[in-house]
Amino acid sequence: MKKMLRDAEVIAGESKLTKEELIKKVSELNKASSAQLVQVFDADTIVSPIHVKFAFFHALKAFENGKNIMRDKGLEVLLRAAGSRQLKEATERVGVKDPKRIVIGCIGNKKKILRLLESNEKRFVHGNRKAVAQLFNLNPKSDLDKQIIEKIVLLQLD
Numbered sequence: 001m002k003k004m005l006r007d008a009e010v011i012a013g014e015s016k017l018t019k020e021e022l023i024k025k026v027s028e029l030n031k032a033s034s035a036q037l038v039q040v041f042d043a044d045t046i047v048s049p050i051h052v053k054f055a056f057f058h059a060l061k062a063f064e065n066g067k068n069i070m071r072d073k074g075l076e077v078l079l080r081a082a083g084s085r086q087l088k089e090a091t092e093r094v095g096v097k098d099p100k101r102i103v104i105g106c107i108g109n110k111k112k113i114l115r116l117l118e119s120n121e122k123r124f125v126h127g128n129r130k131a132v133a134q135l136f137n138l139n140p141k142s143d144l145d146k147q148i149i150e151k152i153v154l155l156q157l158d
Contacts, residue, residue: 007107007108008052008053008056008057008105008106008107009104009105009106009107009110010049010052010053010103010104010105010124011103011104011105011106011110011114011119011121011124012043012102012103012104012121012122012123012124012125013102013103013104013114013117013119013120013121013122014099014100014101014102014119014120014122015040015099015100015102015117015118015119016099016118016119017099017117017118017119018099019096019097019098019099022040022096022099022102022117023040023096025116025117026038026039026040026074026117027072027074029108029113029116029117030072030073030074033108035107035108036106036107036108036109036113037056037060037073037074037077037105037106037107037108038074038104038105038106038107038108038113038117039052039055039056039074039077039078039081039104039105039106040096040102040103040104040105040117041078041081041094041095041096041102041103041104041105042094042095042096042097042098042101042102042103043101043102043103043125043127044097044101044127044128044131044132045093045094045127045131045132045135046081046094046103046126046127046132047126047127047132047144047145047148048124048126048144048145049124050145050149051081051145051148051149052081052103052105053105054080054148054149054152055077055078055080055081055105055152056077056080056105056107058080058152058153058155058156059073059076059077059079059080060073061156062076062080062156063076067156069085069155070087075087077105078090078091078094078095079155080152080155081094081105081152082094083136083148083151083152083154083155084155085155093135093136102119103124104117104119129144132144136148136151138151
């Protein structure tokens with residue numbers, strides 16, 4: 001798991017696929033190989049790359065310890081990133097809204113994943129602090145990374 005996590009990458013991107021096609025491709029990629037893991041998020045709801053890396057870490061740790069909520073690792077990552085146990089809430093909170101403004105978290109061949117998702121790599125831009133704070137019920141004046149990490153960790157304790 002540690003090697004897999006070290007290989008985790010967080011990429012801002014813009015896909016040519018529709019939202020539905022993008023979600024389907026992510027599911028197909030995750031089913032194709034246990035050596036890779038992919039999830040896409042709404043770029044406006046991701047605080048930083050650390051947010052996504054912690055979601056990956058805790059999702060993989062949950063599977064390792066038999067404490068996963070979902071059977072699908074990609075969906076487990078989505079729950080962790082959203083700080084929620086409910087898939088519908090997680091999808092509404094951090095799921096893709098516009099394929100032209102996404103963050104891709106991946107473990108695997110980055111170039112191949114970007115090609116299959118028909119996405120190019122863009123410079124990472126942090127989500128709107130005020131909007132993210134409101135979405136996650138956080139204090140916008142405090143460190144959002146720390147608060148998001150706390151939400152992700154608290155999911156382990158529920």
